[in-house]
Amino acid sequence: MAEAAQSVPVVSYARISADTARDGHGVEDQHRVNDETAARLGWTIVHRYTDNDLSAAKASVVRPSFEAMLKALKVGQLPDGQQVRGAIVVADDRLTRRAGDYERFVDALTYDEGRVYADAKGPKNLYSEDVESMGLFGVVISKMEVRKMQRRTRRSHRRRAEQGIPVGGKRPFGWKDDKLTLAPEEAALLAEAARDLIAGRSLHSIQLEWREKGVRTVHGKEWGSRSLKLALWNPRLCGWRKHNGELVRDANGVPVQGKWEPIITPKEWMAIDALFSSRVGPNAKADGTITDYRTPSHLLTGILRCGKPKADGQICNAPLRVSTRPDLSGGYIYQCPSKSMGGCGGTARNGAKVDEYITEAVLAKLEERAAATRKEDADWGGEEELNRLVTKRQKMLQAWQQDLVSDELFFPENHKLETRIKELRAERTRHALQRQRAAIVDGDIRARWNSEKFDMAQKRALIREAMHAVIVLPVGGGGRRAFNPDLLVPKWKEDF
Ligand SMILES: [Zn+2]
Incomplete structure (x- = not known):
């Protein structure tokens, strides 16, 4: 298309940090250089992002503009709808000092076809693996320099930690003042x-x-x-x-x-x-917060969903809510909220009976699983691969340190190995958690479930671990019918 060549809309990014300040390369200078780059390439700068980042070395620093730019690049437009097809910076290291951020930038920019990127030296093709690893390589180097300084101050702490000697501060809860013996x-x-x-x-x-x-x-x-x-x-x-x-x-x-x-x-x-x-817990989110913080007082709130078909044939799927009904046995029903509340109002079921039936189904499933786990081999299958990769990485590192392997080979390969090792460790942790939970559920789950100490949150957590939802199908015909458990369809989790 001819008009695309006319003027490519791009953003200009500048970051002020300790070294840019020292070199006298202020934010305005960076944007001016980007202007020149854009003019040379026939691109149009439609937005300028600037981060003040004087302590970029700390991993916790968030760059609001950088994050906003990633968002815009990913969707291909600014919040006001203006199209964006790429980005210009003075140099890679103005973008970020962290390899992880650089990767996220490349991900966002290359999210779609035909995006452009340039620094003061000219355009770079970020879709090409070579340039990507070169860029990453650049970041790795500057990151290494930043870390070198930080390492120096941490070294003594590290040494003590490696020897397992407690470091500084007040005693931790659970131990006496010597930090060694239990309280x-x-x-x-x-x-x-x-x-x-x-x-x-x-x-x-x-x-x-x-x-x-x-x-x-x-x-x-x-x-x-x-x-x-x-x-x-x-x-x-x-x-x-x-x-x-x-x-x-x-x-x-x-x-x-x-x-x-x-x-x-x-x-x-x-x-x-x-x-x-991680997300493996039934009521723990990725950031560690507990979703079931305020435990609903009914067992299946949020778990039961309305199964009545709508006009378009899709089921309603609204979460059923509790409503008290003193006239009924059990005293409450689960029902689909009204249309104005996001439901269809077309499904209702005796609460106590549904609770009883689903409890029984979950307990049966738990007992079944406990029996299966007992038989299963307790070992995690990935130990061998993990050990192999750890050894391999060790050897690569040594080879690199002895200059037997080039930087160009070492960094990408090492990155791959580290990613996989991380995955495997996470897998091992998940496996351990599953074993641990199985061991706890093992024994008499029924007795535990009915004991006073097993509270509503725990019951709900176990149910959520076992199933995604229970679809409540509508009762055909009119009038009050006998409770029919076949109209409750549990959606079990596959790996449960
Ligand atoms: Zn409904």
Whole structure:
């Protein structure tokens, strides 16, 4: 198309950081250089993004303009609808200093065909693997320089961590002032809370119990949900330690065991870690917050969905709500909300009977699973691959350090290996969590379910773990019919 060549709409990005400030390359200079680049290439700058980023070395720094630019590039337009087909920066390292951000930038820009990118030296084809890895390589280098300084200050902490010696600060809850011996009462509380959490109890419910018991933090304060979560998520509980967000491991990748007494087993801690850090938990979101924070007082709220067909043939699918009906046995019904509330108002069912039927179905499924898990091989299948890749990465690193492998070969390959190793570790954690949950559900799940300690949040968590939803089909004909369980269609989760 002829008009496309006329004027390509692009954005200009500038970032002010410690070194750009020092070199006198201010934001205006960067945008001016970008103007010249655009003029040379016949592109039109339709928006300017600027980030002030004087402490870019910290991984926690968020660049609002950078993020906004990624969004615009991905959808191909600015919030006002103006088309965007590419971006111009002075140089790759003005874009970001972190390899992860650079990859996200490339992802966003190349999201569609025909996007353009240029720096002061001219256009670059980001669709080509070569340039991408070169760019990434550039970022890796500058990132390495930033990290070099940070490493220096962290080295002593790191050394102590590797030796499993506690570092600085007040004693952690659960241990005495020496940070090594257990404070028995606190340790017992933590152990119980950890196991309850793995079994599906909500953080909120544990927090309430601790408050009721008058348990205080080491600073004498009441426990909040955040402090409790951090305490339970601390790998110290099982004798491990995190440094800069990663578990401290020895050369073989095995977590270093600290010198303090542990409270729970590594497997239990990994189950908690999986709960908080990934989506595998029934009521834990990726960021570790608990979705079931305020537990509904009925078992299947949000789980039952209306199965009545609409005019277009699709089912209504609205979540059923509880409505009290003192005249009925059980005293409440689940019903589809009215049209004005987003439903069709066409389905209703006796609440107590539905609860009873679905409970029975879930318990049967849990017992079935417990029996199957007992038979199953307890080992995780990926251990061999993980060990192989860790060894391979070790060898590559050595080869690179001895200049036997070029940078161009090493960085992309190393990145691939690290990504896969990360995946495998996550998989292993998920597996551990599943085993752990199975072990807890094993034994007499029926007795547990009916015990007083097994609260609504735990029941709901288990149900959510087992099924996506239950579709409630409409009762044909008019009048009140006998309760028909065939009209309840559980949507079980496949891997359950
Ligand atoms: Zn409906």
